[in-house]
Amino acid sequence: MSNSNSIVDTSTKDRQITEKVQPILYQGKSLKIVLLGPSLLQQGGISNYEKLFLEYAPSDVHICHIITHEEGAIAIKIIVFLKAIWKFVWMLLMEEVDIVQLEISQRGSVLRQGIMTFLAWVFHKPIIIHAHGSQFHVFYTELAKWIQQLLSWVFCKCQRLIVLSESWRSFYIENLGLKPEQVVVFYNPVKLPDEVPQRSVTQKVKLLFLGRIGQRKGAFDLIEAFSLLPIEHQTRSSLIMAGDGDIEQAGNLIKTLNLENYIKLPGWIGSDERDILLTQADVFVLPSYNEGLPLAMLEAMAWELPVIVTPVGGIPEIVTQYENGLIVNPGNIEQLSDAIKSLIENEALRLSIGAKARTSVFPLDIKKHWVYFMDLYSSVLNLKY
Structure with a gap:
């Protein structure tokens, strides 16, 4: 008889995470992050990542998630994006942003997040682009040369580009002209069942x-x-x-x-x-x-x-x-x-x-992932000041 429904505890004390997520106080207050990405209700890897990322965010880091894309008819997508622009610009004007973090893939996502990156740059906000696109290399090589150059200009405005592997890091450095120190590898995190x-x-x-x-x-x-x-x-x-x-x-x-x-x-x-x-x-x-x-x-x-x-x-x-x-x-x-x-x-x-x-x-482990992110936020703020 199958024992597939029985449960055995395989967790061990030696794998317990000992790192502590240290709070970042920026100008005497908690850090404010604007996270730009698809709806959490959307199907796909980026939405799943966002949900996990937000679930484990430290309590002293305030994240405003602005939805830049939602599945549906083209009219719905346009309305959602226009609302995102309005909300983002308002927050920039009110100076309620310390760091802008953009979750990006390819095709339409590049256009949407490219516009948001430009706005963040105009307002002199530190920018982190988090690249998830599984087919970005295919998408990029099919673009006209002038669009590739424009895309390179946009990506180079970020303080850090997060990629999912060393192979992707090499691609972005070699093809989009980013400096090696701009591109960091963060493997996707996972929630470990006990x-x-x-x-x-x-x-x-x-x-x-x-x-x-x-x-x-x-x-x-x-x-x-x-x-x-x-x-x-x-x-x-x-x-x-x-x-x-x-x-x-x-x-x-x-x-x-x-x-x-x-x-x-x-x-x-x-x-x-x-x-x-x-x-x-x-x-x-x-x-x-x-x-x-x-x-x-x-x-x-x-x-x-x-x-x-x-x-x-x-x-x-x-x-x-x-x-x-x-x-x-x-x-x-x-x-x-x-x-x-x-x-x-x-x-x-x-x-x-x-x-x-x-x-x-x-x-x-997602908890370690957040330790790395807090270090990244500190380094990005230090670059600005």
Whole structure:
């Protein structure tokens, strides 16, 4: 019988965070941060990051989150952004801003946050740009030369650009002309659960995919990879693919391959449902073509799941082959299927990789992330004065 619902405490005292988040008093008062980014109700990695960031903010740091983007019709998006400009300019005029922090990805986000960056620069406010875009390099290379130069001018106005990996740091320095000292690497943080499930003696191996259903995340590759498994491995496993996106296309592919009994598409899920799925899962799979540093992968690792991922974005800086995960090449469906097969049939490998995955993300604890941010805020203020 499966013990997947039983809980074992794996937390240890030696990993307790001893760093203290020191308050920053700026001109005799608490620090005021304006955080510009998408709605917290929006689906996606930046919104999930913002929620975690705000949840663990120190009480003496006052953060005003101004929504610059919201899903919906184009008219709604324009109204939301115009309201954001009005509120931001008002706060700048009232001098209620110490640091401006912008969460940015690519395409429309670059335009919106570029305008906000210009406004912050006009009012001589310290600027931190936090780059999340998984396809920014593709977006940037497709731009006209003069737009690239304009973008470079905007980015260079920041005191610090936060990127998700060393590879992204190299890209921004080499392509946008930022100085090396302007660009810092902050890996995405993760909330570490104190307890994780006991996953030994699992009768059916439960595979989990979390993310937007589509080509970029390798969702269709995953369905095809599952179809290549021997029938005995299919019957010993199941796959849940939770997320929005091209759900109908994925469903049609599942029907075409006669996999309805093995693969489920629950759609987009909330954080509570996500944690339940992470508790119940045995293996996490994310065969992406482009990434920044996926929060879903880090969350799975924190839940002590072995991960099957691709060497894109910042992933190779976190995941080591056969150490805390399995790495396959993007688009290599047979390789992906073989990796899934190896974890279905080898429980010892699953448990070993999962345990090491959890340990490897201890340094990415959200509380430590805030320690680093407080240091960053201090350095940015010191640059101004």
